[in-house]
Amino acid sequence: NAGVMQNPRHLVRRRGQEARLRCSPMKGHSHVYWYRQLPEEGLKFMVYLQKENIIDESGMPKERFSAEFPKEGPSILRIQQVVRGDSAAYFCASSVGRAGPDTQYFGPGTRLTVL
Amino acid sequence: AQSVTQLDSQVPVFEEAPVELRCNYSSSVSVYLFWYVQYPNQGLQLLLKYLSGSTLVKGINGFEAEFNKSQTSFHLRKPSVHISDTAEYFCAVRETGANNLFFGTGTRLTVIP
Numbered sequence: 001n002a003g004v005m006q007n008p009r010h011l012v013r014r015r016g017q018e019a020r021l022r023c024s025p026m027k028g029h030s031h032v033y034w035y036r037q038l039p040e041e042g043l044k045f046m047v048y049l050q051k052e053n054i055i056d057e058s059g060m061p062k063e064r065f066s067a068e069f070p071k072e073g074p075s076i077l078r079i080q081q082v083v084r085g086d087s088a089a090y091f092c093a094s095s096v097g098r099a100g101p102d103t104q105y106f107g108p109g110t111r112l113t114v115l
Numbered sequence: 116a117q118s119v120t121q122l123d124s125q126v127p128v129f130e131e132a133p134v135e136l137r138c139n140y141s142s143s144v145s146v147y148l149f150w151y152v153q154y155p156n157q158g159l160q161l162l163l164k165y166l167s168g169s170t171l172v173k174g175i176n177g178f179e180a181e182f183n184k185s186q187t188s189f190h191l192r193k194p195s196v197h198i199s200d201t202a203e204y205f206c207a208v209r210e211t212g213a214n215n216l217f218f219g220t221g222t223r224l225t226v227i228p
Contacts, residue, residue, distance in 0.1 A: 111156075
């Protein structure tokens with residue numbers, strides 16, 4: 001059973017460009033979470049999605065960031081007009097269900113560098 | 116509001132020595148508790164979790180953790196570390212009914228030969 005897959009693993013963008021990060025959950029998982037890890041910090045929750053629905057986006061910056069999880073295909077985290085402060089590792093996690101005990105399994109992350 | 120405190124940002128320890136990584140949390144509701152390990156340039160791997168029942172939880176790679184409700188702690192221990200245990204360790208909580216995990220800032224364990 002393949003784990004959570006993320007691509008690209010490394011992404012370099014210049015200020016003002018767009019960044020698209022992809023996440024394919026584990027087989028059988030329909031719940032996807034995105035987290036951001038700034039240098040020397042822990043992971044911070046951004047958004048929680050199910051297929052075609054954003055359930056909780058309380059951790060998403062109000063501007064430039066958006067996420068989707070379409071019926072077919074991977075979940076996408078999109079950052080428009082990137083700035084240097086967006087440089088971070090972005091991790092996706094998936095779980096079978098929403099209930100609290102369900103373990104979230106993490107992907108390898110996408111490391112975004114904004115020049 | 117919930118919070119997770121990992122008191123030690125860095126812990127150096129000699130190979131085959133025991134280690135304890137500390138984690139304290141605060142929450143107004145019941146929580147589930149997790150320890151994750153992150154090897155360099157990799158994602159997070161679940162070490163162990165406490166959901167309910169026995170307060171002593173055993174995980175992978177010889178790690179264990181003990182939930183102490185009165186002290187709101189969930190310290191991670193290993194009786195004898197290996198070089199391969201060098202990594203970043205994150206404690207996380209998930210409040211019952213919440214969607215997301217809330218992470219501590221991490222403890223960098225360095226095992227010295």
